[in-house]
Amino acid sequence: MKNLQKQPNSPVSNESKVAGKMIEMTGLRKGFGTQEVLKDVSLKLFSGENLVILGKSGSGKSVLIQCIVRLLIPDEGTIEVLGRDVNSLNKQELDELRKKIGFLFQGGALYDSMTVKENLEFPLRRINKQLTEKEIIEKVNEALENVGLAEALNKMPSQLSGGMRKRISLARTIVVDPLIMLYDEPTTGLDPVTSDEISALINEVQKKYKTASIIITHDIECAKATADRILMLQDGEVYKEGKIADFQHSNDPIIKSFFK
Amino acid sequence: MKNPIPVIKIKSYATGKSVIIRKKTIEKTLFLTEFFADLGNMSIFVKDVFKETFSRDFEFREFLRQCYEIGNKSLPLIAITGAIMGVVLTIQSRPALEEFGAVTMLPGMVAVSLIREIGPVITALILAGKIGSGMGAELGSMKVSEQIDAMEVSATNPMRYLVVTRVLAATLMVPILVLFADTFGLFGSWVGVNIKGDVSFVLFLSQAFGSVEFLDFFPALIKSFFFGSVIGLVGCYKGFTAGRGTESVGVAANSAVVLASLLVIVVDLIAVQLTDMLS
Structure with a gap:
């Protein structure tokens, strides 16, 4: 099998060491009813880096990134995104902040009633109202070319395969030039070849758009291919944080069960 | 034990x-x-x-699309139902009027019944089933497949884009569809009258509208706006607040129809009482 592991001396990895904090999360707690999903989680995301959050299903990974864009409100703790405390923002300020964040949903979340073109135009028309019709078309075409699906312009989401839906969804998030990308299980439900293609795309997006990304996954191959740094969640708590090599050489049985 | x-x-x-x-x-x-x-x-x-x-930034294009979806796509159903309503009502009423030798009052009686009550209520109940369930299922499935969340994180207010447009479109389109149902109902009634008689369309219309007053028409039109709002609000509420599982889409569609139909009857009861008090 080809080695997809990200090289530690890549330009992006070096950038992340010197650049500023994009996200800082401190003491985050979130529960639903009597079940506590996140227990005192803290993390930092630096400019230009890919942070992979690893953990088994139900460990609170998706809840964590939903708190970052305030789709969920944490019970305790603070989240600073681009220097702004997310939970103290009013609706207008939150919308302004959300314009700088791209969110790739697990199922793609493409709008069923719209064509691929309309799906891409939808955020573009609302986020940047100054754009002319010509500029919108150019940006849509460019985003589709970047994900290798320029021919899908007039297709409906129901005519696309799982991998294509993920790519189009990625195109819809990058079309507005976000500073931060949040990927929720980007390779779940895809075959190994398509998963590798999506992982490669994540790295391309990082290089081309200089985004800082949080990638939620339980797919080790995706983590190896994309991670500059890994944070492992176990039962709603940070279990270990470090470089991919730290995890690969660990003797901890829980970590080993992931990397075997 | x-x-x-x-x-x-x-x-x-x-x-x-x-x-x-x-x-x-x-x-x-x-x-x-x-x-x-x-x-x-x-x-x-x-x-x-x-x-x-x-609020500012009204989603006009989506509003027009919803008007088309609700109005244009419901029109054949409403036209057929309205016409059949007219025929049935005429055939059923004829024997009672014949007993009193008042068959000439048949067009007027059917017109008043259709315009005041049967047209708006039956149309609203049919639309509660058609568009109420459609809204519940569509928004419910958008919720399940995270499309509403996607809209929210792309700085678009889903309440403004999805709900306001649908509620306003239903509020505007239901009265228009009621007018169509009344028109087709009257046409059906003319057919019904001619099954056992020979009345020209012009004579039928003059007899029908000779009995209809402004107070028959206006309150019915006003209550149709309320029927539209109720159907839109209930359909959107049930879809928007659906759970995360696929099962909840069916539940949202089903409960939207049940609650919207019930509320149409309740609104009708209130409207009838108010009209009675005012007249």
């Missing part, structure tokens, strides 16, 4: 003593709590819809 009644032991916060409560009592209390919570949530939802209706 008789089965013991299932009970639960709860410590009272007020007295500190333990009290025994029947499980059935707790179940009934929970049902009531859920009912009032739902009522509260719906009130907040309606308030939010009103607030967003008058």
Whole structure:
């Protein structure tokens, strides 16, 4: 099998060491009813880096990134995104902040009633109202070319395969030039070849758009291919944080069960 | 031996003593709590819809699309139902009028019944089924497939884009469809009259509209606007607040139809009382 592991001396990895904090999360707690999903989680995301959050299903990974864009409100703790405390923002300020964040949903979340073109135009028309019709078309075409699906312009989401839906969804998030990308299980439900293609795309997006990304996954191959740094969640708590090599050489049985 | 009644032991916060409560009592209390919570949530939802209706950045294109979806696509169904309503009402009413030798009053009686009551209510009930369930299922599936979340994170207000446009489109389109149903109903009635008689269309219309007054027409039109709002609000509320599982899409569609139909009847009852008091 080809080695997809990200090289530690890549330009992006070096950038992340010197650049500023994009996200800082401190003491985050979130529960639903009597079940506590996140227990005192803290993390930092630096400019230009890919942070992979690893953990088994139900460990609170998706809840964590939903708190970052305030789709969920944490019970305790603070989240600073681009220097702004997310939970103290009013609706207008939150919308302004959300314009700088791209969110790739697990199922793609493409709008069923719209064509691929309309799906891409939808955020573009609302986020940047100054754009002319010509500029919108150019940006849509460019985003589709970047994900290798320029021919899908007039297709409906129901005519696309799982991998294509993920790519189009990625195109819809990058079309507005976000500073931060949040990927929720980007390779779940895809075959190994398509998963590798999506992982490669994540790295391309990082290089081309200089985004800082949080990638939620339980797919080790995706983590190896994309991670500059890994944070492992176990039962709603940070279990270990470090470089991919730290995890690969660990003797901890829980970590080993992931990397075997 | 008789089965013991299932009970639960709860410590009272007020007295500190333990009290025994029947499980059935707790179940009934929970049902009531859920009912009032739902009522509260719906009130907040309606308030939010009103607030967003008058906010800036109205989604006009989506509003027009919804008008087309609701109005144009419901028209054949409403036309057929309206025409059949007219025929049936005429055939059923003829024997009663014949007994009193008042068959000439048939067009007028059918016109008043259709315009005042049957046209608006039957049309609203059909649309509660068609567009209420459609909205519940569409928004419910958008919720399940995270499309509403996607809209929210791309800085678009889903309440403004999805709900306000649908509610306003339903409010505008239902009265228009009621007018169509009345028109086709009258045409059906003319056909019904001619099954056992020979009345020209012009004579039929002059007899029908000779009996209809402004007070028959105007309140019916006003209440049709309320029927439209109720159908739109209930359909959107049920879809928007659907759960995360695929099962909840069916539940949202089903409960939207049931509640919207019930509320149409309740609104009609209130409207009839108000019209009666005012006239």
